[in-house]
Structure formats: structure tokens, C-alpha cells
Amino acid sequence: MVKCHDKLILVARVEGSGMTAKSMSEFEFVLSLGNKLGEYVDEWIAVAGNKIVARGLSAKEVFDKAKEISPSKTPFIMKVPADKVMVL
Amino acid sequence: MSSESEDRKIVCKYLTYRYKNAEGIFRTIRLPLVNIYLKSPTADTETIALLDTGATKTLLPLEYAQILSLQYLTDDKGNLLKIETVGAGGTFYCLLALLQKLCVKKKTKSFCTLTNIRVLVPAKEGVIPYVILGRDYVFNRFDITFHENRQKVTFTKA
Numbered sequence: 001m002v003k004c005h006d007k008l009i010l011v012a013r014v015e016g017s018g019m020t021a022k023s024m025s026e027f028e029f030v031l032s033l034g035n036k037l038g039e040y041v042d043e044w045i046a047v048a049g050n051k052i053v054a055r056g057l058s059a060k061e062v063f064d065k066a067k068e069i070s071p072s073k074t075p076f077i078m079k080v081p082a083d084k085v086m087v088l
Numbered sequence: 089m090s091s092e093s094e095d096r097k098i099v100c101k102y103l104t105y106r107y108k109n110a111e112g113i114f115r116t117i118r119l120p121l122v123n124i125y126l127k128s129p130t131a132d133t134e135t136i137a138l139l140d141t142g143a144t145k146t147l148l149p150l151e152y153a154q155i156l157s158l159q160y161l162t163d164d165k166g167n168l169l170k171i172e173t174v175g176a177g178g179t180f181y182c183l184l185a186l187l188q189k190l191c192v193k194k195k196t197k198s199f200c201t202l203t204n205i206r207v208l209v210p211a212k213e214g215v216i217p218y219v220i221l222g223r224d225y226v227f228n229r230f231d232i233t234f235h236e237n238r239q240k241v242t243f244t245k246a
Contacts, residue, residue: 025196026134027123031101038107059151076134079217083115
């Protein structure tokens with residue numbers, strides 16, 4: 001299910017990972033996505049349970065949307081990394 | 089937050105995935121990114137952080153500092169402390185902020201809790217893509233081993 005709200009696109013997606021939403025942390029859900037995470041490269045995403053609940057180009061907008069959806073939960077947000085050479 | 093894990097060794101998987109870039113070429117991401125929890129007096133969030141042996145300090149993207157409304161440290165005259173930071177892309181300036189809490193997590197449990205730590209925040213958005221855990225805090229608490237071929241990283245209590 002995809003809805004458009006200005007620049008922010010909401011996504012509700014349940015993945016069949018074999019783990020229940022209660023037992024899986026948001027980061028474990030991200031790890032379980034595998035190549036599907038590639039659909040979000042260079043975008044900010046918010047994860048709640050086993051769902052990506054918001055995506056967009058603004059961290060604050062994505063954070064706020066996650067808070068709006070689950071006010072009592074600590075939002076998990078991240079920018080999905082693109083393949084870039086990193087050296088120091 | 090769950091109580092701190094008592095395990096002496098903690099193994100975390102790399103974040104890995106493939107995607108097709110704008111030119112239609114498949115690219116592979118394989119990074120030692122761990123789950124962290126960040127807290128300030130006004131907000132909290134969870135995200136990912138890169139374990140970076142090449143970074144002497146811990147850095148927080150400006151986007152998170154804004155979400156957490158972090159307070160920046162100033163000198164005696166009230167001027168913001170600016171730190172010249174050298175990366176491969178050149179020199180950029182960072183502000184120094186105080187972070188109330190940073191926890192490194194495995195599954196739902198925290199195994200490393202840092203409180204009232206100083207973090208560098210780039211003055212501009214987009215300079216760094218995620219939190220960078222440098223050698224100033226987490227690396228002092230744990231011996232960290234990268235298993236590049238197995239795409240795992242092991243934390244052993246130091």
C-alpha cells in the first residue's frame with residue numbers, strides 16, 4: 001500500500017521473515033529485508049515493528065511521521081546507504 | 089530500554105544488500121553498521137551507526153542533532169566550539185554537542201551504554217550519511233574484530 005502525502009510516501013509492508021513483530025527489533029527487520037532495502041537507497045526510512053512506515057528525503061519529516069503513527073514508540077529512522085567509496 | 093546484556097561476546101551481522109543504481113549497474117552494500125539508541129532531554133530515536141576504526145571521534149549527522157535538539161558547547165565567551173575535521177573528501181567543520189545517552193544494541197538489548205558523551209556534529213546536512221562510532225568511546229569498552237569474509241563483527245568486553 002502506497003499513499004502520497006506531498007513529498008512523503010507512506011508504506012505499509014509486512015515481510016514474511018519467520019519472526020514475529022514482537023520478537024524482532026526494527027534493526028533486525030531492516031537486516032531481514034535484504035535486497036528489498038535497495039528500493040530505498042538514498043532515502044530516509046522509518047521502521048516500526050516489521051513495517052517501513054515512512055520514507056522520504058527529509059529525516060525530520062520521516063521522524064515526525066513515525067511519531068504520528070506510533071506516538072508511544074521510539075522511532076527507528078535511517079538513511080539507506082548508497083554504494084560510495086569511503087576512505088579516511 | 090532493556091537492561092544491559094551480560095554477554096561477554098556479542099556478534100553483529102553486517103548490513104548487506106544489492107541494488108541497481110541510476111545507470112542500471114548492480115551495486116553491493118556490505119557495511120559494519122550496528123543498531124544504536126540515541127537520547128536527549130527532549131527526544132529519542134534509534135538508528136544505525138558505522139563502526140569506524142579510522143575515525144578518532146564519534147560523529148552524529150546534523151539531521152539527528154536537529155531531531156534531538158542537541159545543545160552545542162561554547163567557549164568562555166559564548167562562541168560555538170568549532171572543530172576542524174578531516175575526511176577523505178576534504179576538511180569540514182563540526183560543532184561539539186553533548187549527547188545524554190547512546191546505547192549500542194543487539195536485538196532488543198543494549199550491550200553498551202554511554203552517557204553524557206561529547207559528539208561531533210557536522211555544521212551542514214548530508215556531510216556524513218550515518219552516525220560514525222569512532223575510537224573515542226565504544227572501542228575503549230570493547231575489543232572489536234571485523235570478520236569481513238563472514239560479514240560479521242564481534243564485540244568482546246575489554
